[in-house]
Structure formats: structure tokens, C-alpha cells
Amino acid sequence: MMKLMMAGAFATVAAAVFVTAAAAQDSANIGEQGLQTEPMELVIDDEKMMTRVKAPADSPFTELISGWEFRNPGTRKMELDDFDNPAFIWVEQGEELWSTVDGTEGKSCATCHEDASDSMKGVRAAFPKWDEAKGKPQAMEHQVNECRTERMGADAWKWESDQMLGMTAYVGLQSRGMPVQVEIDGPMQEWWQRGKDLYYQRVGQLDMSCANCHEDNYGKMIRADRLSQGQINGFPTYRLKWQKIGSLHRRFKGCMQNIRAVGYKRGSDEFTALELYVASRGQGLSVETPAVRQ
Amino acid sequence: MIPRMVWIASACIAAGVTAASAEVVAPDKVMMEDMTVGKSLSGQAGNPDEGRKVFASRKLGNCLACHANADLKNELFHGQVGPPLDGVADRWEEPQLRAILVDSKKVFGGQSIMPSFYRIINDQRTQEKFHNKTILTAEQIEDIIAYLKTLKE
Incomplete structure (x- = not known):
């Protein structure tokens, strides 16, 4: 009873x-557009991902919705099973690199960080992170290269290299299922504001801001694509259009290109600030790294 | 006799060129009043058949990216961002359509997502190849207006 x-x-x-x-x-x-004609939950390895969460009071959204929800059933299914997820080709490379010695100091990632499944748990969920020594926030790619150049005596990897994508996918995977939780107070406040300004700034000949599509019109079709909220909880992500995994900053550049604007550089202060701000708009969504999108 | 004929012909060509270019209204010279632009941007009436092509082309108007239009139902994937344009000619007068195409934000307000098709934007990190260029030419806009005027319910 x-x-x-x-x-x-x-x-x-x-x-x-x-x-x-x-x-x-x-x-x-x-829903209206027939999105849930084939209802599905994102459960990977028996773990349910939070793809829809109630937004906090200060959010421009009432509900935060992962990009996964906006994709067609075929694309959504690819993320349900790691054997079907093509991003795992890069994850495996990253896993191998984790314990590969490189550089003048004779170290690998594992030398200091040991078992990634332990030491890297939660890391993806909290990036970008404030770096006191550098006096600015760091994306995960910056952090990887800081370790390589300053502690391993190895060369920096290029932002969009297979090694960097593999490493960020592998490290990110250790946080899969954990809620996005970036710090936006203290010294981050100023960077968060900078990211917010960029988000609402119209750019390019087509004169659009991020908000015009991803805040005002998500859920609607723009020609053959369905606009999402632009949540970034699945990066680096395998994109069918790219036929490979790609970084968030690559995605940012693609959007700017489409509206006939000159994108910022990968790893630039602008994109790092934008990454921080956009991450903060998805606080509480599960990390899905490495996700599959169209 | 022959020299005189040549002179007349040259004068005609020169006058023709001057007249045509004088009639195109430059992007910064468009007169918008009460959310209308009365005067043709090209100085001529548009061609609806050409307008239909410009409307559908992804490289030109790409209007279907945001607007559904039953007249072009043979084209796949009509967008949902803007209102459907079926019967648009019943809802808007020609000078209003022209104002919306020239600079939508002056009609719908600053929040509109619709691009301004006849405004030069060089200072928003615009790619260099689009500097000092409008999205569509005066003639293309007049062609689209002529086409939109055929969309009646």
C-alpha cells in the first residue's frame, strides 16, 4: 500500500x-517534427545518459537537450553501442598513446597519471579549466600539449591531429555519463562573459549569431538539417559529414564559415572563451564523448 | 554621312550605359519609408521566371533553407525557420517585400535571423571575397519580388 x-x-x-x-x-x-517517431533512450553499457534535463532558472532554455535528441534514428543508434560508434577507432589510438613513451624525459601519460580510468574520471566534464600559471582557461587540448611540451619534453600535437583527437576522445570517455560541470566563477567570470558576448554577436555577410539558430530556432529544419541547441557535451565527436572524429573548435569554425565569416583559430582565446560559455549552457547534461552526429 | 551615323550610334550607346547604371540604387542609397521601399532597385521590373531560379538556388537566394514554398515542391528539403511563403503576395505589398529583402531587421526588428540581402557588411569578420558585395544583386532582388508576387492563394 x-x-x-x-x-x-x-x-x-x-x-x-x-x-x-x-x-x-x-x-x-x-516533438512536433516527428523527431520521436522512434522513441529511444541513450543507454550505453547499461548506463543511461541524461540527454534532457531541466534548465536552471538563469538559462535561456527551459530544458537542456543534447544534440543526440535532434538526430535521426539511424544516427542515434550508432551511439548506443561502442562497436557501432566509429569514433572508437580514435579512442583505441588514444588508449595506446596513453602509455607510449615520447619526448626527452622518457615519460608517457601513464608515467604520472597511471590508470586513466581512475585519474581522468571527471576531467572532460570540467573543461575548460582555469590555469593559474598561464592566467587563462585551458581547453583539454591545451592541457595535453602543456604536459607534452613542459613535462614530457615532446613536441606539441596539432589541434586537429589524429593523436590529439584520439587522446581527447580517450580521456573524455573516462567521464562519459557524468554531468557537465564547468567552473564559471572567480577568474573564469570574465572569460565566461567574453564567450557570451561572442555567442550573441552577429558575424559574416549573412549577419547571424550563434543564438539566431541554436537558441531561437532549435528543433526546426534549416533545409535538410535540424537545428540543435548547439550543446557540446559529446566532443570530440564523430561526424558523418566529416567521415571522422573532429574537435569542437573545428565545428565552431564550420559554423562561422557557413555564415560567410572568418572563423577564429582553433585553440584561440576566443574559441576557448566560447567553449566555456557554451559548456556552461549545458551544465547537467551527461558527457557523451565520443558522440556520433550527422 | 557615314561619320555622322557613327556619331549618333556612339552617343546612343553612351547614353544607354549611363542611364542603366544611374537607375540601379546603390545599397547605401536605398530609401526606406514606413518599412517600404517603393522604387525598383534595378530601375526595372523583375523577371518572375528568373526569380524562381534565384529563390531556389542554394548559391543565390537559398530561400528554401528557411521557407517552405509549395510552388517548388519538387525541390527536396524546405526549411521551417521562417514562415511558409505560400500566398505571400496576399499578405505583403511589393514595396514591403522589397524592404524585407533589402534589410529584414528594419522591418521585423533586430532579433530577426533573416539575412539582409541588399546591405554591405564588411566589418563583422566577413570573408574577404564578400567584402563590398551584397548577398544578391539589385536585379536578382527585383526578380525574386516579381516571383513572390505570383505566389497567391
Whole structure:
């Protein structure tokens, strides 16, 4: 009896949450277009990913929705099983590099960080991170190269190299399922604001900001593509269009290119600030690295 | 006799060139009043058949990226970002359509996602190949307007 009452109470609460006008509006935004014609949950290795979470009060969204939800069933399915996820070709490379000695100091990542499944847990969820010595935030790629050049005596990897993509995918995977949780207070506040300014700034001959598509029009089709909220919880991500895995900054550049603007450089202060800001708009979504998108 | 004929012919050509270029309204000279632009940007009436092509072309108007249009139902993938344009000629007068195409933000407000098709934007990290260029030419915009005027319900 107690159990029944509890279940009833839970259902009532759940229903109340579900029908809040704002949430209903958000659901309609993507549901109406036949998105959930084949309903699916993102469960990988028996772990359920949070692909839809209630947004905090200060969010421009009422619900935070992972890019996975906006993709067609075929693309969504590819992320359900790591054997079907082509990004794992790079993950395997990253795993191998983790314990490969490189540079003048005779070290590998494992020399200091040992077992990645332990030491790298939660790392992806918290990047970009403040770096006191550098006096600015670092994306994960910056951090990897800092280790390589300053502690291993090895050459920096190029941002979009297979090694860097493999390493960031492998390290990122150790946080899969954990909620995105970036620090935006203290010295990060100024960088967060800089990222926000970039997000709302119109650029290019087509005169659009990130917000025009990803805040004002997500869920709608723009020609053959469905606009998402531009959440970044799955990066680096395997993109069918690229036929390979790619970095978030590559994706940023692609968007700017489309609106006939000159993109910033990968690893630039601008893109790092934008990464921080966009990550903060997805606080609480599960890390899906390495995700699969169209 | 022959020299005189040549003189007349040259004068005609010169006058023709001057007249045509004088009639194109430069992007910074477009007169918008009460969210309307009355005067043709090219100085001529547009061609609806050409306009239909410019409308559909991904490299030119790419209007289908955002707007559905039943008249072009043979083209795949119509966008949903803007309103469908079926019957658009019943809802807007020609001078209003021209104002929307020239600079949508002056009609719909600063939040509109719609590009301004006849405004030069060099100072927003615009790629160099698009400097001092509008998205569409005066003639292409007039052609699109002529085409839109055929979309009645």
C-alpha cells in the first residue's frame, strides 16, 4: 500500500513537472517534427545518459537537450553501442598513446597519471579549466600539449591531429555519463562573459549569431538539417559529414564559415572563451564523448 | 554621312550605359519609408521566371533553407525557420517585400535571423571575397519580388 502511494505521488510530481507550460513548449519544438517517431533512450553499457534535463532558472532554455535528441534514428543508434560508434577507432589510438613513451624525459601519460580510468574520471566534464600559471582557461587540448611540451619534453600535437583527437576522445570517455560541470566563477567570470558576448554577436555577410539558430530556432529544419541547441557535451565527436572524429573548435569554425565569416583559430582565446560559455549552457547534461552526429 | 551615323550610334550607346547604371540604387542609397521601399532597385521590373531560379538556388537566394514554398515542391528539403511563403503576395505589398529583402531587421526588428540581402557588411569578420558585395544583386532582388508576387492563394 505504502509502495502504491509512493508510486502515485511520484507519478503526480512527474506529471506536474512535465506539463509546465515552458517544458511543453520545448518538447513541442522538436516533438512536433516527428523527431520521436522512434522513441529511444541513450543507454550505453547499461548506463543511461541524461540527454534532457531541466534548465536552471538563469538559462535561456527551459530544458537542456543534447544534440543526440535532434538526430535521426539511424544516427542515434550508432551511439548506443561502442562497436557501432566509429569514433572508437580514435579512442583505441588514444588508449595506446596513453602509455607510449615520447619526448626527452622518457615519460608517457601513464608515467604520472597511471590508470586513466581512475585519474581522468571527471576531467572532460570540467573543461575548460582555469590555469593559474598561464592566467587563462585551458581547453583539454591545451592541457595535453602543456604536459607534452613542459613535462614530457615532446613536441606539441596539432589541434586537429589524429593523436590529439584520439587522446581527447580517450580521456573524455573516462567521464562519459557524468554531468557537465564547468567552473564559471572567480577568474573564469570574465572569460565566461567574453564567450557570451561572442555567442550573441552577429558575424559574416549573412549577419547571424550563434543564438539566431541554436537558441531561437532549435528543433526546426534549416533545409535538410535540424537545428540543435548547439550543446557540446559529446566532443570530440564523430561526424558523418566529416567521415571522422573532429574537435569542437573545428565545428565552431564550420559554423562561422557557413555564415560567410572568418572563423577564429582553433585553440584561440576566443574559441576557448566560447567553449566555456557554451559548456556552461549545458551544465547537467551527461558527457557523451565520443558522440556520433550527422 | 557615314561619320555622322557613327556619331549618333556612339552617343546612343553612351547614353544607354549611363542611364542603366544611374537607375540601379546603390545599397547605401536605398530609401526606406514606413518599412517600404517603393522604387525598383534595378530601375526595372523583375523577371518572375528568373526569380524562381534565384529563390531556389542554394548559391543565390537559398530561400528554401528557411521557407517552405509549395510552388517548388519538387525541390527536396524546405526549411521551417521562417514562415511558409505560400500566398505571400496576399499578405505583403511589393514595396514591403522589397524592404524585407533589402534589410529584414528594419522591418521585423533586430532579433530577426533573416539575412539582409541588399546591405554591405564588411566589418563583422566577413570573408574577404564578400567584402563590398551584397548577398544578391539589385536585379536578382527585383526578380525574386516579381516571383513572390505570383505566389497567391
